[in-house]
Amino acid sequence: MSSPSASTEVLRVRIPAGELFVQRWFPAAHDPQRPTIVLFHDSLGCVELWRDFPEQLCLRSGLEVVAYDRLGFGRSTRHPGPLPLGFIGDEADSVFPLLREALGIERFVAFGHSVGGAMASVCAARHGADCVALITESAQAFVETLTLEGIRLAKAQFREAGQLERLAKYHGDKAQWVLEAWTETWLSEAFGDWTLARTAGPLGCPTLALHGDLDEYGSLAQPARIAALAGDNGQTVILDGCHHVPHREDPQRVLDRVQAFLHEVL
Secondary structure (H helix, E strand, O other): OOOOOOEEEEEEEEEOOEEEEEEEEEOOOOOOOOOEEEEEOOOOOOOHHHOOHHHHHHHHHOOOEEEEOOOOOOOOOOOOOOOOOOHHHHHHHHHHHHHHHHHOOOOEEEEEEOHHHHHHHHHHHHOOOOEEEEEEEOOOOEOOHHHHHHHHHHHHHOOOOOHHHHHHHHHHHHHHHHHHHHHHHHHOHHHOOOEHHHHHOOOOOOEEEEEEOOOOOOOOHHHHHHHHHOHHHEEEEEEOOOOOOHHHHOHHHHHHHHHHHHHHHO
């Protein structure tokens, strides 16, 4: 017997600065009245790097799942210039509303990995009337020494032969821009005082902050701060033995936690 699969759709959404590559996954019993899960990728990520996680999330939750490549990443068009320091808030204000309009997304669950978790949080805060839940995975709420040390180490590793070519497999000739958009933004002095609390403010929806106890880019203070923004509606789950990408390291445990959370709050 073959494993169940979700139906999928690939499309492009035009925004003023270019085109976004988008993929959607639909469960067999798709109910358009139920919320859509929107995935926000990390600093080096794209739709393809989520691998089969969106489909598994769709099947486990019974909800439509949407993932997209931010401008400059993956199969989306080039970013028109350097990444601005306000890029996290910009995604919520200038891109996400156009994506929602193009896809007809009304109520949604925001789910973000790493810096995508910060973007998901800002989207949840600024579109609070329609955001029914927020899930962050390995997200940053502020810039800490561990974050910067991890980025400096990664930057050095990308100077080794073949490393940038691995990134180019997913981002093509945009790979160098993608790398520098991550490293140079986070390592810049001007970005050093960034906080999610100042960018997003209070979170009005149920919030689950997932974090690996071995995460090389953020201490356990990160999920604690995210959950605190949601007050009594915030909870943290620490994934023992996981580093920065739990949805690849231990996908079933992540899916179990997410499914239980969504069952509780939806």
